[in-house]
Amino acid sequence: MSKQANNQNLDVNETLAKSEAIIVKYKKQIITAIVAIVVVVGGTFAYIYGYSKPREDKAQELLGIAMQKYIMTQDYEKALKGEGKTLGLEAIASKYGSTDAGNVAKYEAGLCLYQLGKTKEAIKYLEDFSTQGDATISAQALFALANCYASDKQLDKAVDTFKKAAKQTSVPALSAEYLFQAGLILENQKKNDEALQVYQQIKADYPSAPICSRQQQGDVVMDAIIDKYIEKLSK
Numbered sequence: 001m002s003k004q005a006n007n008q009n010l011d012v013n014e015t016l017a018k019s020e021a022i023i024v025k026y027k028k029q030i031i032t033a034i035v036a037i038v039v040v041v042g043g044t045f046a047y048i049y050g051y052s053k054p055r056e057d058k059a060q061e062l063l064g065i066a067m068q069k070y071i072m073t074q075d076y077e078k079a080l081k082g083e084g085k086t087l088g089l090e091a092i093a094s095k096y097g098s099t100d101a102g103n104v105a106k107y108e109a110g111l112c113l114y115q116l117g118k119t120k121e122a123i124k125y126l127e128d129f130s131t132q133g134d135a136t137i138s139a140q141a142l143f144a145l146a147n148c149y150a151s152d153k154q155l156d157k158a159v160d161t162f163k164k165a166a167k168q169t170s171v172p173a174l175s176a177e178y179l180f181q182a183g184l185i186l187e188n189q190k191k192n193d194e195a196l197q198v199y200q201q202i203k204a205d206y207p208s209a210p211i212c213s214r215q216q217q218g219d220v221v222m223d224a225i226i227d228k229y230i231e232k233l234s235k
Contacts, residue, residue: 059101062087067108076112093125103130107141114148123148131168139169143178150185159185176202176209176226183229196233202226 066089070079082088087095089109096102110126113119126145131138142165149158162182166175179202186195203212203226215222223231 056099059096059099062092063101076115079112119148119151139165172206173209176206176211192233199229
């Protein structure tokens, strides 16, 4: 294998590592948001998909138990499989998959499998998750799926899904971060023109995002991170 090919593989691996690190970075926020939605306001969506309120309530209860008992302690195996009479995420997703809580269980199962390194299984659950509901969870689910695609070397799918996640969220900082991950992969695929377009879109559409803000180190004001990437590909 040539030195150039070796370097390209290293670049792609570095990009994938950065992409995977993002889901870990935001894991606590993701879990906290879902706990709040499922446990506190989950009943709002009780009649989604035409199921009765008692069934939805039961699914919400089971999901809340699984999340609080296992996920918050990062025991992903027990979160998936359950223990004793406590159902795990896989069982909840299977038995109550058409309820709102069952749909969230698919997302949570995908996250757990991703953390366990079972990327292909994670992809199946995350692809099965319906993104038609809450925008916050939907964006996070798409982001998680994009990371899984990247880990599985399905780079084109990863790029497309990062872009979808960016459109789904209303938080500029997250939209910018999701698009940046897409740009990194495109750049390391040697699709420099496409990567440049993505970086320019970030700068134009999300000027308030941290990645677009100039950094100050002591008395020196540094260019924004995104400007460095735009400059590099504009040469």
